[in-house]
Amino acid sequence: MVEALQSPEFIFNEATVRERWGLEPFLEGCAARGLSRASLWGEEVDKAGLEEARRMLSRTGISTFGFNRAGPLLAAGAAGRAECLDRARRAVDMAAELAADHVLVFSGGLAEGSRDLAGARAQTEDAIGALLDHARSVGMTLALEPLHPMVAGDRAVILSLSHANAICEQLGEGIGIVADAYHIWWDERLETELSRAGAAGRILGFHVSDWLVPTKHVLRDRGMMGDGIIDLAGMWRQVRAAGYDGPVEIEIFSDRWWAEDPDLVLDTALARCRSIFWGG
């Protein structure tokens, strides 16, 4: 029992098996392994329909942890951005309908032809402020997840915990950060910024996969935990030391693992996580 208490809660992000499983088999796969929470994607909820998705959650006894996602927020022109913001508000509403713990905010990349990263950052910060007003009104928490600098401009403009923390500090309550090991492990400010977020009670989630050498694709070549060079156990100690007591969320974007039997993926991931994080 002592060991069991020391083990973190492990949960899956649906994207890990998205190529071969829809929402229902995913939730059943989680439930079959004794898990009680999962992180979902709006596209999959849309395919099932919101009411049916809620029934699946209820039937499997799974509750929603992270909801993906509100965004992109960036577009060319004020009208385009207003439309993005409307869609993001609806994503926040869906997260609330699913009783998610938090909704991930996705800035998206530069508008076609633009090279103005600083301008895009300012627009993103404005949009997050507006989205937060709405999120507060429906009782949903926004999560900023800095993405790896290799997707800068293409898919994201918030590329460090420092930037995400600064936005949170400016905006106040109802917004925090998700620390995804894959995106932030390289940062020499990592421990400082985790402490900064933790001190304010703002760490909402901790995502894991691994960094492979060589990395063959900038989006779809994340590794199974243990197959790469990230010190995941060390980062988990930092995240816990910063006060986080939530689950370890497994989120692997990988052509290699998407091609595998999803049951094998879940079992492999859980075995790896138990080995890496147990008692950590």
Added chain:
Amino acid sequence: MVEALQSPEFIFNEATVRERWGLEPFLEGCAARGLSRASLWGEEVDKAGLEEARRMLSRTGISTFGFNRAGPLLAAGAAGRAECLDRARRAVDMAAELAADHVLVFSGGLAEGSRDLAGARAQTEDAIGALLDHARSVGMTLALEPLHPMVAGDRAVILSLSHANAICEQLGEGIGIVADAYHIWWDERLETELSRAGAAGRILGFHVSDWLVPTKHVLRDRGMMGDGIIDLAGMWRQVRAAGYDGPVEIEIFSDRWWAEDPDLVLDTALARCRSIFWGG
């Protein structure tokens, strides 16, 4: 004449045409275009032999700007690192023999099986300190070039201008930074850190290529200036505002451009640079 004075000096890094040209055609290609400096690689100098390389430089009227490179500095075990340091000292000596402006320092990545990025950073900092003693003794300047976080652990542990600046500030005279647009363009601290380096007179070089979307390879898919999403003109303004008055160095690692006729590559790059940086 006024326009000519406003144009930056453009120079080439030999790596840009390394697949099809050796040292001599490269230097001749630079000279034919009226350039008077170039950045070289030790491997190519070794192929020609140091004395012959010096004769080629003299004959073409090209002087050495950056010399690549001192490192890797990281290896498993103290003996391995001592050996690396010896080789790095010899690279510094070669840079001095070639009267280079500065020698690029290359940390290399984690030792096989290691996940200790913080430890590798500390070892790298120690090695740079030792290397700097030697560099001072032969009158050579060390250049820290932060590499993109997508090569973290694999090829580098100095991944931001902030970290490079902090090392320089700790070590004092004889060491500075090279700002390579490709590696640092995404950083929200960019302008601040360029100013910090510039205020101390520590910007030794400014390298350009471009960030392609999508990026198909983490090492060999840099873009021709203008083909990507980096605001090169804006970064050049920041670099100049920080006090840098050296050349714009064209350094493109690219399977696509390596396959082209090197004359075409040089002409294309110069035309693009004139369009982007002229009067900037």
